[in-house]
Amino acid sequence: MxxxxxxxxxxxxxxxxxxxxxxxxxxxxxxxxxxxxxxxxxxxxxxxxxxxxxxxxxxxxxxxxxxxxxxxxxxxxxxxxxxxxxxxxxxxxxxxxxxxxxxxxxxxxxxxxxxxxxxxxxxxxxxxxxxxxxxxxxxxxxxxxxxxxxxxxxxxxxxxxxxxxxxxxxxxxxxxxxxxxxxxxxxxxxxxxxxxxxxxxxxxxxxxxxxxxxxxxxxxxxxxxxxxxxxxxxxxxxxxxxxxxxxxVGAWHMVDHKVELYDEESLTALEDWFAELPDKERTYVRLAGDGSLPLPLLSRLDALIDAQGEVFASVERWTKFWTVRPAPDAADLDALQLSGPARAAMEELRQALAGGDEAAGAALSLMHRLARDAG
Structure with missing residues (x-):
């Protein structure tokens, strides 16, 4: 040898x-x-x-x-x-x-x-x-x-x-x-x-x-x-x-990222983190998250993840480690241009959220986002 x-x-x-x-x-x-x-x-x-x-x-x-x-x-x-x-x-x-x-x-x-x-x-x-x-x-x-x-x-x-x-x-x-x-x-x-x-x-x-x-x-x-x-x-x-x-020899990346989201500053930090990652088209991101956000910021978060999912190979919330909750502000909800059945549905969801129904919070966030976009 x-x-x-x-x-x-x-x-x-x-x-x-x-x-x-x-x-x-x-x-x-x-x-x-x-x-x-x-x-x-x-x-x-x-x-x-x-x-x-x-x-x-x-x-x-x-x-x-x-x-x-x-x-x-x-x-x-x-x-x-x-x-x-x-x-x-x-x-x-x-x-x-x-x-x-x-x-x-x-x-x-x-x-x-x-x-x-x-x-x-x-x-x-x-x-x-x-x-x-x-x-x-x-x-x-x-x-x-x-x-x-x-x-x-x-x-x-x-x-x-x-x-x-x-x-x-x-x-x-x-x-x-x-x-x-x-x-x-x-x-x-x-x-x-x-x-x-x-x-x-x-x-x-x-x-x-x-x-x-x-x-x-x-x-x-x-x-x-x-x-x-x-x-x-x-x-x-x-x-x-x-x-x-x-x-x-590999060119792809798969990344776990944990975030705590409580305010606009923390959401901006997440936006900056996405912006700085290289090779986006060859990167999969799995997000773990905790915290609570007012509805406008929660809508902004949803829009951010949706948009980045189009830029990256994939971006998804890691379901078992995703506990970002809505923190709806009464003024945000009252400012929505809703009337009739839509307003009634919103009030019903507000009451359900007050009773601890997290699904109601997600529904309120979606309603807020749709009403904002329509406006």
């Missing part, structure tokens, strides 16, 4: 994924963004003189993705100029009806792309072996990584061996996984005794260092605001030692 080898490690592309919080336009741009990030991996491969690329599971969102998704994925893979090794994960497992055996994939997959279909080591480039543990169902009965390394002998002298696995580590799952987890101690032992020299993990969407030689690459493009470090590909160089460098 005197000579060094550089390769790229990615995972969890989940091509074909849908996000309910993005409208049709945002969803289309975000879906294309995931493919664009794959193409950028090809550019990183060229810039870093990488010998090959590995993708450790969940290349596709599921086995029934549309034909268009498969064909566009094949086009993106063609833009990676070195061998690519794909590991089936839980989303795209090697189960009956798998897309990996579909006519669309078989007919259009680029020749330099290899799908790992068993646990036999194979040479990806001279001096480098790949061994993987592909998922064969969405619900394995035991540690999904163990088949990849349990029966291995130490790698031959002069050979670098890379293990590709997919799943959650027992140490990181917090006991919340509903499928068997990966034994980190056993993985570390496989590295220590020379059976493998690097373990590429998939399933965790944030780039995560487990040890110097065991890493989750994370997804190539962000999927939820909870992810702490998505949007990277790992540049791995193995020689007498090892270096692992995350390289940014």
């Amino acid at each position: 005197e000579d060094s080898i550089t390769f790229l490690h990615s995972s969890d592309w989940q091509l074909g994924m849908m996000r309910r919080f993005l409208g049709p336009d945002g969803q289309a741009r975000w879906g294309q963004g995931r493919l664009d990030a794959v193409a950028r991996i090809g550019a990183v491969a060229t810039e870093s003189n990488a010998a090959f690329v590995v993708v450790t599971g969940d290349v596709f969102e599921h086995n029934q993705v549309e034909r268009q998704t498969i064909l566009r994925a094949c086009e993106a893979l063609k833009r990676i100029p070195v061998p690519v090794v794909l590991l089936p994960g839980n989303h795209d497992a090697l189960e009956p009806g798998s897309l990996w055996t579909s006519s669309q994939w078989q007919a259009h997959a680029p020749a330099h792309v290899t799908v790992v279909t068993d646990t036999a080591p194979f040479e990806v480039v001279p001096g480098v072996e790949i061994v993987g543990a592909p998922w064969r169902s969405r619900r394995p009965l035991s540690d999904p990584a163990a088949p990849g390394y349990a029966d291995l002998q130490p790698a031959p002298a002069g050979t670098t061996r890379i293990l590709l696995v997919h799943g959650q580590l027992t140490s990181l799952s917090g006991g919340m996984s509903d499928v068997p987890t990966i034994d980190q101690t056993a993985l570390e032992a496989a590295v220590t005794d020379g059976r493998v020299h690097y373990v590429g993990l998939g399933d965790r969407h944030s780039t995560t260092r487990v040890t110097d030689r065991i890493w989750f690459s994370g997804t190539q493009e962000v999927t939820t605001p909870e992810e702490t470090d998505p949007g990277n590909v790992l540049k791995v160089t193995i020689g007498s030692g090892i270096t692992v460098e995350p390289v940014r």
Whole structure:
């Protein structure tokens, strides 16, 4: 292993994924963004003189993705100029009806792309072996990584061996996984005794260092605001030692933002925060809010969120953390140009709000906004 080898490690592309919080336009741009990030991996491969690329599971969102998704994925893979090794994960497992055996994939997959279909080591480039543990169902009965390394002998002298696995580590799952987890101690032992020299993990969407030689690459493009470090590909160089460098390929942002809204100053601060965010067309914002606002300011808030939702990929109130209440001022309501049934409805809503009905407050806010706009 005197000579060094550089390769790229990615995972969890989940091509074909849908996000309910993005409208049709945002969803289309975000879906294309995931493919664009794959193409950028090809550019990183060229810039870093990488010998090959590995993708450790969940290349596709599921086995029934549309034909268009498969064909566009094949086009993106063609833009990676070195061998690519794909590991089936839980989303795209090697189960009956798998897309990996579909006519669309078989007919259009680029020749330099290899799908790992068993646990036999194979040479990806001279001096480098790949061994993987592909998922064969969405619900394995035991540690999904163990088949990849349990029966291995130490790698031959002069050979670098890379293990590709997919799943959650027992140490990181917090006991919340509903499928068997990966034994980190056993993985570390496989590295220590020379059976493998690097373990590429998939399933965790944030780039995560487990040890110097065991890493989750994370997804190539962000999927939820909870992810702490998505949007990277790992540049791995193995020689007498090892270096692992995350390289940014993602272009999207998903942001949680908490606000307290009680007056015009706090609302203006929110407007300024929106104005300062970059890449608005590639940013999803999830707002958590607390406080109370007079009806004119509440109407202004509604208009602000509606308008920003047209500028950003999406802006939405985080329902379970949104408790901004109306604080209707009697003078504001009395000033509305309402008469007849509309005035009677307003008075009924005022009484309901006084009785603690928060839905009545929302209705009053909407009434105020509509009457103001009509005026």
